[in-house]
Amino acid sequence: MIELKKLAGGKKALVIDQKDNVAVALTDLDSGDGCLVIEEGGRQYVITVLDTIPFGHKFALNHMNKEDPVYKYGEAIGVLTKPTARGGWIHSHNMYCDTGTK
Secondary structure, rough: OEEEEEHOOOOOEEEEOOOOOOOOOOOOEEEOOOOEEEEOOOEEEEEEEOOOEEOOEEEEEEOOOOOOOOEEEEEEEEOOOOOOOOOOOOOOOOEEEOOOOO
């Protein structure tokens, strides 16, 4: 466990629900940062983020394709508009949500 924390340099992210395919940054992240991902149930691992990701924003836990649903809180919160690699920032530039507009 110590090695993971050391590798991540104090940068952390949280997976809120086991169905989620994104993690939420618990601090500002810079491109190339290792980030300790903490999942429900205590599983922990490090992902290198590919983009600058502000506190509270999401990044992909694994490669995702265009039109893949984005899950946060165990619910689909949007759909990707383009492929996103593991560690890539997910926000309004590459995700849309039409919930409530239909």
